[in-house]
Amino acid sequence: MLSRISSIIRKEFIHVLRDPRTLAIVLAMPALQLVLFGYAINTVVDHLPVIVLDEAGDPRSRAFVAAFENSGYFDLRDVASSREEVRQAVDSGRAKVGLVIPADFGLQVLRREPAMAQLVVDGSDPNVAQTAIFAAGMVAQVQSADTLANALARQGLATSGGATIELRPVVLYNPSMLSVTFMIPGLIGLILQFQTLILTAFAIVREREKGTLEQLVVTPIKPWELMAGKLLPYVATAFLAVALALGVGRFWFGVEVQGSLLLLVALSTLFLLSSLGVGLLISTVSQTQTQAMQLALFVMLPSVLLSGFMFPREGMPWIIQQVGLAIPLTYFLQILRGIILKGVGVEVLFGSVLPLAMFGVVVFALSATRFNKRLG
Amino acid sequence: MNEPAIAVRELTKRFGDLVAVDRVSFEVRTGEVFAFLGPNGSGKSTTIRMLCGIVVPSAGSGHVLGFDIATQGEGIKQHIGYMSQKFALYEDLTVRENLEFYAGVYQVPARLRQQRLAALIEMAGLTGRESQLAGTLSGGWKQRLALGCAIVHEPPLLFLDEPTAGVDPVSRRRFWTMIYGLAREGVTVFVTTHYLDEAEHANHVALIHDGVLRALASPAELRRSGLDGQLLSVTCEQPMHAVTLLETVRGVKDVALYGTSIHVVIDSDEQSIASLAAWLAGAGVAVHEIVPISPSLEDVFISLIGSAARSRDGHDQSR
Numbered sequence: 001m002l003s004r005i006s007s008i009i010r011k012e013f014i015h016v017l018r019d020p021r022t023l024a025i026v027l028a029m030p031a032l033q034l035v036l037f038g039y040a041i042n043t044v045v046d047h048l049p050v051i052v053l054d055e056a057g058d059p060r061s062r063a064f065v066a067a068f069e070n071s072g073y074f075d076l077r078d079v080a081s082s083r084e085e086v087r088q089a090v091d092s093g094r095a096k097v098g099l100v101i102p103a104d105f106g107l108q109v110l111r112r113e114p115a116m117a118q119l120v121v122d123g124s125d126p127n128v129a130q131t132a133i134f135a136a137g138m139v140a141q142v143q144s145a146d147t148l149a150n151a152l153a154r155q156g157l158a159t160s161g162g163a164t165i166e167l168r169p170v171v172l173y174n175p176s177m178l179s180v181t182f183m184i185p186g187l188i189g190l191i192l193q194f195q196t197l198i199l200t201a202f203a204i205v206r207e208r209e210k211g212t213l214e215q216l217v218v219t220p221i222k223p224w225e226l227m228a229g230k231l232l233p234y235v236a237t238a239f240l241a242v243a244l245a246l247g248v249g250r251f252w253f254g255v256e257v258q259g260s261l262l263l264l265v266a267l268s269t270l271f272l273l274s275s276l277g278v279g280l281l282i283s284t285v286s287q288t289q290t291q292a293m294q295l296a297l298f299v300m301l302p303s304v305l306l307s308g309f310m311f312p313r314e315g316m317p318w319i320i321q322q323v324g325l326a327i328p329l330t331y332f333l334q335i336l337r338g339i340i341l342k343g344v345g346v347e348v349l350f351g352s353v354l355p356l357a358m359f360g361v362v363v364f365a366l367s368a369t370r371f372n373k374r375l376g
Numbered sequence: 377m378n379e380p381a382i383a384v385r386e387l388t389k390r391f392g393d394l395v396a397v398d399r400v401s402f403e404v405r406t407g408e409v410f411a412f413l414g415p416n417g418s419g420k421s422t423t424i425r426m427l428c429g430i431v432v433p434s435a436g437s438g439h440v441l442g443f444d445i446a447t448q449g450e451g452i453k454q455h456i457g458y459m460s461q462k463f464a465l466y467e468d469l470t471v472r473e474n475l476e477f478y479a480g481v482y483q484v485p486a487r488l489r490q491q492r493l494a495a496l497i498e499m500a501g502l503t504g505r506e507s508q509l510a511g512t513l514s515g516g517w518k519q520r521l522a523l524g525c526a527i528v529h530e531p532p533l534l535f536l537d538e539p540t541a542g543v544d545p546v547s548r549r550r551f552w553t554m555i556y557g558l559a560r561e562g563v564t565v566f567v568t569t570h571y572l573d574e575a576e577h578a579n580h581v582a583l584i585h586d587g588v589l590r591a592l593a594s595p596a597e598l599r600r601s602g603l604d605g606q607l608l609s610v611t612c613e614q615p616m617h618a619v620t621l622l623e624t625v626r627g628v629k630d631v632a633l634y635g636t637s638i639h640v641v642i643d644s645d646e647q648s649i650a651s652l653a654a655w656l657a658g659a660g661v662a663v664h665e666i667v668p669i670s671p672s673l674e675d676v677f678i679s680l681i682g683s684a685a686r687s688r689d690g691h692d693q694s695r
Contacts (some may be wrong), residue, residue: 003480011466014469212462220453221483
């Protein structure tokens with residue numbers, strides 16, 4: 001029995017080593033995805049290109065523009081000479097934000113009248129627009145306070161006793177609010193799911209496609225032995241990929257695992273039950289690798305979109321949130337973020353571990369039964 | 377102890393309304409080569425799958441190497457070798473790795489393994505190619521490697537499902553030499569094939585058609601008595617035209633064109649060479665020669681299948 005399983009395992013590893021595509025999925029994909037998600041998909045908005053039309057051109061307007069730049073949210077990209085030019089720059093996407101300072105801006109400031117400046121924002125990406133408006137408002141507020149303080153000082157009044165309120169937020173777990181810190185736990189979940197699901201489904205369907213499954217059925221191999229021999233190698237490669245992702249996260253992006261590595265491995269194994277189960281299920285209904293791939297993508301897409309990997313679940317409509325609760329990755333992401341970022345233990349994660357375990361056991365048991373029936 | 381290697385009685389398999397195998401009974405003696413013939417879709421594969429213990433019969437019973445085919449599939453699988461026309465090899469594994477894989481699957485003891493593999497590689501003529509990927513071998517090599525994989529555990533019974541499909545004639549000949557070598561060593565061989573010349577050398581030949589066993593005998597017996605009538609070879613002008621004419625003649629049971637001559641089966645009670653020659657002359661056909669010939673297996677099978685089809689059609693019409 002063990003010799004039969006180990007024969008299959010040895011054979012599977014030879015397949016993996018001789019197939020460049022599988023090797024790429026196992027080794028290159030985790031690193032590539034980390035770099036892609038770590039750099040390209042940055043959900044923090046800053047350094048927005050700004051085009052400025054300064055019709056006032058006096059010290060006060062220049063101070064306002066300088067304050068804009070110094071905020072870090074905006075980069076002065078261009079200086080316009082007409083309102084038309086500002087529109088064109090935003091239309092063409094050269095600038096995301098246009099700042100128009102009217103000719104009487106400085107005068108209004110000096111007269112202590114409310115000074116007007118216009119902000120033109122490209123609203124096609126709401127995330128960008130929101131940040132731009134929020135940041136511009138902050139700059140204007142700070143600038144007004146400064147102006148007021150200066151004016152008071154010039155009149156010989158001290159501001160030291162003034163009741164200014166300063167808010168100092170404390171960000172836990174991801175103090176620099178980097179996207180990559182948030183992405184790494186999610187990616188690990190996604191890699192684990194993708195690899196085990198696709199590679200196990202492929203490993204079985206390939207045998208059906210080539211006709212070797214027909215041969216294996218007439219050998220003394222029992223269906224469950226075939227299943228074990230097919231699944232174990234890809235569990236191993238999945239963990240190798242996870243180790244790779246964690247390594248890149250640690251040494252390239254500086255994201256350390258805060259919690260217990262052992263707990264991480266244990267709960268990952270629990271999560272694998274459900275994705276291996278889905279992989280097996282796909283293998284029982286697909287005749288070709290192409291079919292298996294399409295089915296796998298069909299399963300993966302909701303996981304990516306609804307689990308909270310890409311978009312925060314808090315912002316989803318109630319019904320979509322409920323759908324997300326039927327996806328094992330949703331729970332696993334909560335666990336991963338808990339262990340990697342917060343360093344919490346199983347006592348905190350219990351609410352996610354329980355449904356994950358239930359999913360895993362049920363899905364795997366159903367798939368394994370179906371697999372055994374189809375082969376036996 | 378002279379128990380048959382295979383014995384089935386009234387073996388039947390139904391898929392819904394379709395009867396794939398209909399009350400088939402036969403025995404295969406230990407150490408013989410048993411050829412199982414039939415057109416595609418005749419029930420050949422279903423029969424083999426029942427014998428291997430992977431499809432459970434709907435009715436009837438059978439034993440393979442003493443194991444019950446309905447309940448002891450695991451025992452059967454341990455002791456048989458199976459090779460299909462697909463040559464179930466792993467193309468990205470080398471010759472040796474393929475053999476090692478099946479040796480592990482059949483749990484060949486480690487101490488025997490190296491010696492066994494060396495013998496198989498030599499038998500298959502694959503010496504020097506041990507490290508070549510199976511996918512890069514040509515058809516004949518693949519076929520012999522697949523056979524090697526199927527007998528790595530030295531099974532007393534070997535199932536070959538159209539083992540020579542798509543292989544060149546020289547490789548086919550070499551393959552059969554290996555098979556008869558195994559049979560001489562006492563291995564029972566159950567083989568399905570499309571090539572009737574391959575069946576000529578078998579100890580027994582069975583013909584299955586529409587799930588029903590139509591004939592079972594040695595090739596010589598089949599040629600002698602399988603044909604219900606006398607076989608004549610007719611050479612004449614315009615043979616195509618003559619075939620359509622002959623089909624209407626009373627006492628002519630079967631007509632088929634073979635190259636430039638026509639094979640005609642006649643009922644000796646109603647027709648003779650002389651009467652047929654006279655009839656053809658009367659119909660305006662210029663006959664060169666009519667001679668009696670001894671039938672080949674092909675003649676017998678075409679005749680058997682033809683008469684089965686006719687009786688079935690007649691049955692359908694009468695309903």
